[in-house]
Amino acid sequence: MNSSRFTNFIIPVFAVLLGVLAGSIVMIVSGYNPIAGYSALLYGAFGDSYYVGETIRQTTPYILAGLAVAFAFRTGLFNIGVEGQLIVGWLAAVWVGVSFDLPKVIHLPLAILAAAAAGALWALIPGFLKARFKVHEVIITIMMNYIALHVTNAIIRSVLSNQGFKSAKIHDSASLQSEFLQSITDYSTLHYGIIIALIGAVMMWFLLEKTTKGYELRAVGFNQHASQYAGMNVPRNIILAMVISGAFAGVAGAMEGLGTFGNISVKAGFTGIGFDGIAVALIGSNNAFGIILSALLFGALKVGALEMPSSADVPTELVDIVIALIIFFVASSYLIRLLLSRFKKEGK
Amino acid sequence: MGVYEMLQIIVPSAIFFAAPLIFTALGGVFSERSGVVNIGLEGLMVIGAFTSVVFNLTFADRFGEWTPWLALVAAMVVGAIFSLLHAVASITFRADQVVSGVAINFLAIGLSLFLVKKMYGKGQTDQIQIGFDKIDVPILSHIPIIGPLFFSNGYIPSYIAIALAFVVWYILFKTPFGLRLRAVGEHPMAADTMGINVARMRYIAVMISGALGGVGGAVYATIISRDFSHATISGHGFMALAAMIFGKWHPLGAMGAALFFGLAQSLSIVGQTIPFLKNVPTVYLLIAPYVLTILALAGFIGRADAPKALGTPYVKGKR
Numbered sequence: 001m002n003s004s005r006f007t008n009f010i011i012p013v014f015a016v017l018l019g020v021l022a023g024s025i026v027m028i029v030s031g032y033n034p035i036a037g038y039s040a041l042l043y044g045a046f047g048d049s050y051y052v053g054e055t056i057r058q059t060t061p062y063i064l065a066g067l068a069v070a071f072a073f074r075t076g077l078f079n080i081g082v083e084g085q086l087i088v089g090w091l092a093a094v095w096v097g098v099s100f101d102l103p104k105v106i107h108l109p110l111a112i113l114a115a116a117a118a119g120a121l122w123a124l125i126p127g128f129l130k131a132r133f134k135v136h137e138v139i140i141t142i143m144m145n146y147i148a149l150h151v152t153n154a155i156i157r158s159v160l161s162n163q164g165f166k167s168a169k170i171h172d173s174a175s176l177q178s179e180f181l182q183s184i185t186d187y188s189t190l191h192y193g194i195i196i197a198l199i200g201a202v203m204m205w206f207l208l209e210k211t212t213k214g215y216e217l218r219a220v221g222f223n224q225h226a227s228q229y230a231g232m233n234v235p236r237n238i239i240l241a242m243v244i245s246g247a248f249a250g251v252a253g254a255m256e257g258l259g260t261f262g263n264i265s266v267k268a269g270f271t272g273i274g275f276d277g278i279a280v281a282l283i284g285s286n287n288a289f290g291i292i293l294s295a296l297l298f299g300a301l302k303v304g305a306l307e308m309p310s311s312a313d314v315p316t317e318l319v320d321i322v323i324a325l326i327i328f329f330v331a332s333s334y335l336i337r338l339l340l341s342r343f344k345k346e347g348k
Numbered sequence: 349m350g351v352y353e354m355l356q357i358i359v360p361s362a363i364f365f366a367a368p369l370i371f372t373a374l375g376g377v378f379s380e381r382s383g384v385v386n387i388g389l390e391g392l393m394v395i396g397a398f399t400s401v402v403f404n405l406t407f408a409d410r411f412g413e414w415t416p417w418l419a420l421v422a423a424m425v426v427g428a429i430f431s432l433l434h435a436v437a438s439i440t441f442r443a444d445q446v447v448s449g450v451a452i453n454f455l456a457i458g459l460s461l462f463l464v465k466k467m468y469g470k471g472q473t474d475q476i477q478i479g480f481d482k483i484d485v486p487i488l489s490h491i492p493i494i495g496p497l498f499f500s501n502g503y504i505p506s507y508i509a510i511a512l513a514f515v516v517w518y519i520l521f522k523t524p525f526g527l528r529l530r531a532v533g534e535h536p537m538a539a540d541t542m543g544i545n546v547a548r549m550r551y552i553a554v555m556i557s558g559a560l561g562g563v564g565g566a567v568y569a570t571i572i573s574r575d576f577s578h579a580t581i582s583g584h585g586f587m588a589l590a591a592m593i594f595g596k597w598h599p600l601g602a603m604g605a606a607l608f609f610g611l612a613q614s615l616s617i618v619g620q621t622i623p624f625l626k627n628v629p630t631v632y633l634l635i636a637p638y639v640l641t642i643l644a645l646a647g648f649i650g651r652a653d654a655p656k657a658l659g660t661p662y663v664k665g666k667r
Contacts, residue, residue, distance in 0.1 A: 030466055078446055080387075125642075135645045136654070138387070138446055139593060142586055143638035154631035269582050278450055315465035320458025327451035328433065331443035 007340065011333045012283045012290070016297065019326035026321055027314060036312040041319070044307025045300035051307075053185025056194055057260060059299030061086070063197040064252035065277025066295050067204050068119075068245045070286040074208055075241035076221025081126060081141025082249040083274025084148030085119035087267070089250025091152045092118035093257040094264045095160065097170025107173040112196070112254045119250020120243040122148060127242025131235035137242070145270065153266045166265035176259035191259035198292070200248060205288035207244075217241050249274065276302075279323055282330045298323065352493075354622050358611065359497045361618050363506050366610025368393070368568035370509035372588035373595065373602040374516050375560030380597055381520065382553030383533035383657040387449030388434050389561050390585025391456030395430045396423035396565025398460035401576040402467070404476040415478045420505070420566050427562020428555045430456065435554040439547055442661035453585075461578055472577035479570050480504055505567045513603035520599060529553055533655035536662040546662045564588065587613075590641040597655060609637040 024034035045055050065082050072079035079085075093115040100107060126140040160167035176191040208214040220227045220237040228234050252273065257264055280298055284290035305319035329336070372389050379386040386392075400419040408415045433455070437448040464473055485499040485507060499507075520526035531539040532549040540546050565581055573580045591609050595601025615622075616633035 026462075030462075080446070080450070129642070129646050133646050135647075138385075139589070139645060140642055142387070143590060143642050146583055146586065146638045147635045150631050150634040154629060158629075268579055275450065275454070278447070279454075282447065315462050317458045317462035317465065320454060321462060324451050324455035324458055327447060327454065328437055328443075331447040331451060332437045332441035334442045 007337065008285045008287075010340070011336050012285060012294070012330060014336050015326050015329035015333075016283065018329045019322045022325045023318060023322035027318065032314045033312065037308055037314040037318065040308045040310075040312040040314070041301070041304035043304070043311070045304030047307075048186065049184065050186035050188045051303065053181070053188025053190035055296070055299050055303045056185075057188060057190045057299075058303045059295045060191075060193040060197045060259065061252040061255045061273050062276060062280050062295035062298050063292055064200055064248050064255065065273050066280030066284055066291040067200055067288065068248035068252065068274075069277045069281035070284065070288075070291055071204055071208070071248060072241060072245040073281060073286045074221060075217045075237070075245075076224075077127075077130070077238070077241055077245070078138050079123065079126075079141055079242065079245045079249075080138055080278070081123060081144045081246070081274075082252075082277045083270050083272075084141070084145035085122045085246040085249035086253040086256075086271065086274045087145075087148045087152050088122045089115035089119040089253030090257040090264055091155060091253070092250065093174075093254035094167050094170055097174035097258060097262075098160065098168050100174075101171060102173060104173040107171070108176070108258070111170070111174040111258055112251060115250040115254035115257070116247040117250065119246040119248070119253065121246070123242040123246025123249070124239065127239040127246075130242070131238040145274075149267060149270065152264075156264055156266050160264070167263045169262050170258060174258055175262060176255070177262065189260055191255075193255040193259040196251065197255065197295075200251060201288040201292055204248070208288075213240075249277075252277070276323070279327050282327060355497055357618055357621060358614065360500075360502060361614035362607060362611035363498070363502060363510075364571070364610070365613040366607045367503065367506040367509045367571070368564040368584060369588045369591055369606035369609055370513060370564075370603050371505075371567060372561045372564030372585060373591040373606050374509075374513060374599055375557035375564065376589055376592040377516065377520070377595075377597060377599050377602050378529070378553045378560070379557035380592065380658055381533045381655055382529050382550045383536060383655055383660065383662070384435075384438055384550055384554050385445040385449060385659045386434065386554070386557050387446055387589065388431070388452030388456075388585075389449075389557070389564075389589050390581065390583070391449075391453035392427050392431055392558050392561030393565030393568065393581045393585045393588070394453075394456040394460055396427045396562030397569035397573070397580050398456075398464070398565075398576050399423040399426040399562065400566030401473050401476055401569050402463075404478065404570065405474060408476070408478050413478065416480050416570050419570065420563055423562040423566035424559045425562075427565070428559040431554050431558020431561070432551075434558075435551050438661065439550045439554070442663065445659055445661075457578065460576070464576060473575050475575050476570065479574065503571055505571065509567075510603060513599050516599040530655070532662075533657055536657050540662070540664065550662075561585065561588075587637055590637055593654075594637075594641045594644050596644075596653070608640075612636045 027034040027037050044051055046052055068082045069079055093111045096111040096114040126137045129135040129140055130137045156167055157163055176193050178192050181190045216232050217237055220234055224234050276298055280294045283294035301319045305316040308314040308316055372393055376386055376389050400423040403419040403422045404415050411418055434448050434452050437443040438445040480503045482501050488499040489495045528544045529549055532546050536546045587609055591605040592602045594605035612633050616630045
């Protein structure tokens with residue numbers, strides 16, 4: 001194992017440990033018992049088959065949102081707009097789910113593809129603006145998030161319902177819900193989406209690491225001038241990278257629309273999955289398989305947190321604090337690198 | 349309904365909604381002019397709103413009429429301290445400034461809701477009892493037509509916000525401190541060569557943005573929402589960020605943009621009472637600030653150029 005790969009692995013682990021440690025300090029300072037708190041969290045995430053089912057269900061969109069953020073990172077882009085792309089993907093999936101009556105083999109893939117297309121379209125705008133006008137994608141994607149939220153709400157109210165607050169349920173032929181998976185997990189909301197998420201991870205790994213196009217996308221992310229000199233079409237690659245990232249985000253929305261909820265309701269605020277996706281990608285070192293693990297971590301944290309108020313009296317928000325601190329520690333990896341290099345020098 | 353009556357509804361409510369945006373956007377101007385991206389404005393507003401509401405509820409009996417003002421000061425101080433996290437991560441530890449800002453937002457909402465549940469045993473605080481008084485600005489409110497529209501029956505913090513924009517403009521463009529701050533954001537190495545402490549200037553700038561973001565959140569909570577919950581600040585920090593960019597990183601531009609976004613926000617609420625706006629779906633008004641910001645960045649509404657060194661940590665001796 002070479003040293004850069006080793007630090008890529010050790011930094012997220014370090015950050016998670018520091019985050020968990022800081023979380024227990026927060027609990028001690030505010031008069032809670034950290035051992036009780038964390039054991040409630042563990043039980044709430046993996047304690048019995050129902051909780052395991054819920055954790056995997058939560059992990060599903062996290063994997064895809066993490067892939068979306070990571071794909072952009074790997075190609076030199078920062079896609080904060082995963083949240084908005086996820087919402088439009090959710091909307092598109094449900095829209096297809098309620099308005100067609102087709103056999104399942106056509107309907108379900110169609111709904112997922114519609115979600116991917118919607119997410120891709122939403123990411124196309126910042127991608128195009130970046131490629132054509134050199135506008136930084138961070139600000140545009142943030143703005144696109146809010147536009148997605150308000151536009152989606154307006155469509156739910158006026159098109160998908162009669163001035164109501166949610167759409168109708170999608171037809172069974174577009175649903176990812178599975179009685180089998182529900183029955184083996186004590187009737188949790190687990191659905192087939194996890195399989196799609198795992199396929200997504202493999203697809204991203206294959207595309208980036210094993211194809212010429214993936215090499216080109218990464219090259220443009222590393223150094224635009226060198227890539228242009230080598231004869232690559234830089235603007236087209238930037239747009240393509242954003243579009244693929246957005247498609248992953250859109251499919252993440254389809255998991256919520258076709259699997260977990262089966263409909264879409266008017267949202268007062270963001271789902272948070274897209275923003276958590278940034279944390280998932282960072283902890284997963286932007287690596288497809290790392291992301292599966294880190295998505296599982298965040299899924300477990302989020303689902304396990306729900307058990308904390310009842311059995312340990314700790315507010316669920318503790319987990320949000322821990323996640324925020326983990327992001328801080330990963331972002332400040334310079335600090336961890338510095339510490340590591342100190343230790344290495346002293347060791348010699 | 350005549351034009352003047354319509355303006356009498358629209359203008360005061362636009363100023364009412366704009367005040368928190370102006371404070372926060374001015375904070376953003378400081379931070380970004382020094383070269384530090386501040387996506388964390390949203391989180392800083394959350395912390396400010398939380399601090400002011402808790403302060404108000406706790407000390408209302410002791411300080412009486414002074415409570416909202418002292419709450420504002422408290423929010424300012426806590427906001428500045430909280431922004432230190434962003435400063436340490438992005439200046440000293442050379443973290444990706446966008447990532448660090450995202451973490452600030454997560455942490456702010458997590459920490460404040462955690463504390464609300466700890467202190468009040470529920471996810472939402474009670475309503476505050478003492479807010480700001482509405483005033484007529486002396487002399488100016490007697491000007492015919494303009495007086496009643498702009499200077500009557502408004503909240504004092506709104507007027508402070510507008511005045512502050514001019515103060516910030518003076519500080520940034522007419523004082524040595526402002527020149528140094530901008531130099532650090534445009535070309536930190538040149539500034540360093542001239543003996544300016546780059547890290548120190550950036551720390552100061554980020555903390556000012558924290559203080560002003562805190563005030564912005566406090567003003568929003570005290571005047572508009574009057575309590576604190578998870579949904580109190582929902583996107584206002586990002587709207588302030590948009591205002592700063594739409595205003596081309598200029599204090600007066602940011603104020604103008606914030607007023608305009610305040611107008612859009614108020615129209616989406618009071619629009620139903622205005623005849624020709626009744627038929628415009630509110631969604632257009634809700635997305636207007638964001639669409640306009642995108643158009644501005646794309647160069648359709650003048651060119652918006654960010655400070656040159658924005659987003660890059662300064663590493664001494666690296667070219």
